[in-house]
Amino acid sequence: MIAHRTHVPQGPIQPGLTNEQLATLLGERFALTRDASDRWDLTLVCKAEQLREVVKYLRDEPTLSFAMLLDVVGVDYLAYPGHRSERFAVLYPMKSLAFRHRLVLKVMVDEEACVVPSLCEFYKSVEWAEREAWDQYGIVFAGHPNLKRLLNHHEFVGHPLRKDYPCQKRQKLSMNDPMIDQLEARLRSLGYTILERGETSVGQAITRPSAVPSALPKAGGKP
Amino acid sequence: MTYQNVPAPVAPEINLGDSFVTTRVDAVVNWGRRNSLWPFPFGTACCAIEFMGIVSSVFDVSRFGAELVRFSPRQADLLIIAGTVTYKQAPVLRRIYEQMCEPRWVISAGACASSGGFYDCYCTVPGIDEIIPVDIYIAGCPPRPEAFLESIVQLQKKIDKESLVEQRTVGI
Structure with missing residues (x-):
């Protein structure tokens, strides 16, 4: 392109x-x-x-x-x-x-x-x-x-x-990256405003159920 | 229908003639299960092309009753992994397997799905049986369509040996 x-x-x-x-x-x-x-x-x-x-x-x-x-x-x-x-x-x-x-x-x-x-x-x-x-x-x-x-x-x-x-x-990867940052960037480029973040469903972990990926946005974080 | 006057020691079913058959529940259920497998193709590489080959008319997997390919795991009972699976994809594969209802079977098609193939590296799962249980492994890189059909026949034989009352999956 x-x-x-x-x-x-x-x-x-x-x-x-x-x-x-x-x-x-x-x-x-x-x-x-x-x-x-x-x-x-x-x-x-x-x-x-x-x-x-x-x-x-x-x-x-x-x-x-x-x-x-x-x-x-x-x-x-x-x-x-x-x-x-x-x-x-x-x-x-x-x-x-x-x-x-x-x-x-x-x-x-x-x-x-x-x-x-x-x-x-x-x-x-x-x-x-x-x-x-x-x-x-x-x-x-x-x-x-x-x-x-x-x-x-x-x-x-x-x-x-x-x-x-x-x-x-x-x-090993225990759960997928939900790619919220990419989704939000796309929504912003389309003119949307992010008002609130809810819980992110990421599915079940494979090997380490306690592992929480650091890339996940915290629920109720800054909009 | 008129009833004969049968003496007491003789079973009354004799009056029914040949209007019924007796069999085992397992035999009937397994007959239905093995002859109407609904596959879910998890195709990630060239083995998926071979899967397309067996579904289309030349090799025609509908001869074995497994032609109704479903792209929803909720509607499928045969998961066919055809291709390389990376660690990044592994949670997706695991989730699809979990979304399938029992009874469910898994065919690992080709060298990559069965053992990682020649991708002996940091990113490829060395065989999908690290993630999900597998019923049938197919050799080949990629396997011939005949090998695919053979795996379905082998799976049908395996289904025939199962019992309805036994728990299928011991634990994953």
């Missing part, structure tokens, strides 16, 4: 810039360096502090017009051969709909803080992608409006795609 119709090219696709031109341009303007491990395409290493500034420039500059952020990819470099710097990385593959160029922004993420700025205000599509990356890798996206788990269930502890997660460790 294309959020901004104005970015859709009206005529034939323009050739745009080559990888070398893009690397030179962004290297001079933001001091981005090219990642040598990407031998075929263009991957530029970017600091977390300047990420929002770079992405805003890439999206809004008419000669670049990167209108599409394809994905948010987490990488865990734990026990990666020859890796010396930060443990995690987040990759942002970007594409221009008007020109034939694309690039990947790479942000190295420190294990201690494990935080990168969220890009939700620039691209609506990254909202779920950032939720997924947080769910699987535990990388916090500062400024995300609703950073909750996307793929794993809400009683899951840990982040399964981290290399130190024992991949066969299974975690």
